[in-house]
Amino acid sequence: MKIAALIPAAGAGTRLGRGPKAFVEVAGRTLLARSIAALAPHVDEVVVALPAGMALPPGLPARSIEGGNTRQSSVLRLLQATDAELVLIHDAARPFLSAAVTRAVLEAMQAFGAATVALPVADTLLRAAEEEDGGPSWGERVERSGLWAVQTPQAGRREWLLAAHLKAQQAGFEATDDAGLLHWAGHPVRLVPGEASLLKVTAPGDLLLAQALAAMWDASPDL
Numbered sequence: 001m002k003i004a005a006l007i008p009a010a011g012a013g014t015r016l017g018r019g020p021k022a023f024v025e026v027a028g029r030t031l032l033a034r035s036i037a038a039l040a041p042h043v044d045e046v047v048v049a050l051p052a053g054m055a056l057p058p059g060l061p062a063r064s065i066e067g068g069n070t071r072q073s074s075v076l077r078l079l080q081a082t083d084a085e086l087v088l089i090h091d092a093a094r095p096f097l098s099a100a101v102t103r104a105v106l107e108a109m110q111a112f113g114a115a116t117v118a119l120p121v122a123d124t125l126l127r128a129a130e131e132e133d134g135g136p137s138w139g140e141r142v143e144r145s146g147l148w149a150v151q152t153p154q155a156g157r158r159e160w161l162l163a164a165h166l167k168a169q170q171a172g173f174e175a176t177d178d179a180g181l182l183h184w185a186g187h188p189v190r191l192v193p194g195e196a197s198l199l200k201v202t203a204p205g206d207l208l209l210a211q212a213l214a215a216m217w218d219a220s221p222d223l
């Protein structure tokens, strides 16, 4: 069965403040180039959603389409731009994707139909209260056991994902990820343990972390 990697990379990178985030470099390579390189060896094609007016730099083993105004609409366009039966959806903003995690999510997708990488939460969790001056303070503890932080890749049968996205579009339902949409549409989604290094580069502090990680990552060919 044909497998495609779909990479939403059309975000503005507002929180990072460095222009479209997929084109930001870490140790000499863009976040996008790193994500494509991690996925290309495992799939039949890679399709990337880019901001309007931007082109894929030459030499990357991928083709591009124009993304939408939200991550969800970019992913819908990507799902419509391939005929692959199985797809892996991966944020360009998560540049440190290991071969082991990619293989694990592919295996889970093939066994169960849909899967996402996620990481069991390690910190104490709380819901913040708001003080009179507007500042946050300790509100109530949230039970941590059984909670996972969702990462990407998220993988599944394209027909399930496409139907879930179209149903959400019709219902005006916005989810922050594709596995959430599959669950909302009634499909069981298997969880595959992720890695702390699979962080999403979101705010300036994450970029510092990514620069430190890149030194180790680029020296380890097996990752």
Ligand SMILES: Nc1ccn([C@@H]2O[C@H](COP(=O)(O)OP(=O)(O)OP(=O)(O)O)[C@@H](O)[C@H]2O)c(=O)n1
Binding pocket: 007, 008, 009, 010, 011, 012, 013, 014, 015, 016, 021, 022, 049, 067, 068, 069, 070, 071, 072, 074, 075, 091, 092, 093, 094, 200, 201, 202
């Ligand atoms: N309209 C959009 C918005 C986001 N994304 C992609 O979805 C992934 C996760 O989004 P996020 O980290 O929120 O990226 P940005 O939207 O760029 O960040 P911000 O919200 O700070 O602008 C990123 O790879 C981003 O490029 C996309 O393809 N299309």
Ligand SMILES: C[C@](O)(CO)[C@H](O)COP(=O)(O)O
Binding pocket: 071, 091, 149, 150, 151, 152, 176, 177, 178, 200
């Ligand atoms: C898909 C995702 O990376 C899973 O954690 C996340 O939901 C993306 O969220 P964002 O709001 O686009 O940053």
